[in-house]
Amino acid sequence: MSDDQDTMDEWAAALAEADAPDEGAEAHVAELDELSDSKHEISGDEKRKLDTILDIPVTISMEVGRSKINIRNLLQLNQGSVVELDRVAGEPLDVLVNGTLIAHGEVVVVNDKFGIRLTDVISQIERIKKLR
Numbered sequence: 001m002s003d004d005q006d007t008m009d010e011w012a013a014a015l016a017e018a019d020a021p022d023e024g025a026e027a028h029v030a031e032l033d034e035l036s037d038s039k040h041e042i043s044g045d046e047k048r049k050l051d052t053i054l055d056i057p058v059t060i061s062m063e064v065g066r067s068k069i070n071i072r073n074l075l076q077l078n079q080g081s082v083v084e085l086d087r088v089a090g091e092p093l094d095v096l097v098n099g100t101l102i103a104h105g106e107v108v109v110v111n112d113k114f115g116i117r118l119t120d121v122i123s124q125i126e127r128i129k130k131l132r
Contacts, residue, residue, distance in 0.1 A: 014110045015117070062105065062116050063094040092119055100127065 042050070065085025077083070092104035095116060105116040 010111050011115065014108065058097050059099075061096050063096060065091075101130070102127070 065087035067083050067085050069083070092106055093116060094101055095103040095105050095118065102122055103118045104120040104122075105118045108115045108117050
């Protein structure tokens, strides 16, 4: 098995463990309607356009917090300096795509690598409201 597959298996196991219900919690079965492909079929031209959009690269970044300092203090920073951020410990991180907030998340560590578990995805309506 490749290293990438091992890493993916470890991430899947960590996420499954985090999503496991607490002992004593009751599980509820959700009733869902059957999905039908006939309602959502797309034409060949639409599929080609969608494939083009899906190949556009974007920059995703996670923001722990921000701070404003003047240039004098910036130039005095060196190894071991601490910069105070505008967030308290335990607050969710911002997940940005091309500089636009799309979600909030929390830091997870699996196999000595950092990752982000999304805890709240910003709806399209909320994103539009923030633009105004």
